[in-house]
Amino acid sequence: MASHAHSAIVATAHDIRLFTMLASVPEGNVVTYGQLADLVGFPRRARWVGQMLKQLPEGSKLPWHRVINAQGKISLPADGGGSEQADRLRAEGILVTPDGKVSLNQYRWRP
DNA sequence: ACATTGACGCCCA
DNA sequence: GTGGGCGCCAATG
Numbered sequence: 001m002a003s004h005a006h007s008a009i010v011a012t013a014h015d016i017r018l019f020t021m022l023a024s025v026p027e028g029n030v031v032t033y034g035q036l037a038d039l040v041g042f043p044r045r046a047r048w049v050g051q052m053l054k055q056l057p058e059g060s061k062l063p064w065h066r067v068i069n070a071q072g073k074i075s076l077p078a079d080g081g082g083s084e085q086a087d088r089l090r091a092e093g094i095l096v097t098p099d100g101k102v103s104l105n106q107y108r109w110r111p
Numbered sequence: 112a113c114a115t116t117g118a119c120g121c122c123c124a
Numbered sequence: 125g126t127g128g129g130c131g132c133c134a135a136t137g
């Protein structure tokens with residue numbers, strides 16, 4: 001079976017560490033892609049974090065919306081999940097400007 | 112094997 | 125504060 005499956009969801013040990021780290025980000029806080037990469041021991045792999053988040057299933061309970069870029073902005077286009085992300089952040093009490101900007105000084109998570 | 116593509120980041124004008 | 129340019133690295137074509 002698994003030997004000739006055309007596609008399979010594989011999670012490496014690193015992936016698990018990333019998801020675990022993301023899951024620990026508290027409500028009302030945000031983290032950057034690069035920050036998450038650093039926390040799991042992969043500096044300069046911010047893009048990898050983005051790739052992982054992109055493949056999360058629709059109903060995922062992970063707080064993917066708490067991840068923004070180093071400029072403090074939402075990276076997703078408004079019509080591609082960005083609006084939902086802003087809504088979710090606001091629902092947690094986070095102030096998000098109309099153009100999707102968040103104050104990292106104020107909301108960044110420090111583990 | 113080579114080229115392109117990103118939910119990125121840093122530097123500089 | 126804001127773009128533009130370039131570096132980075134894994135995934136995709």
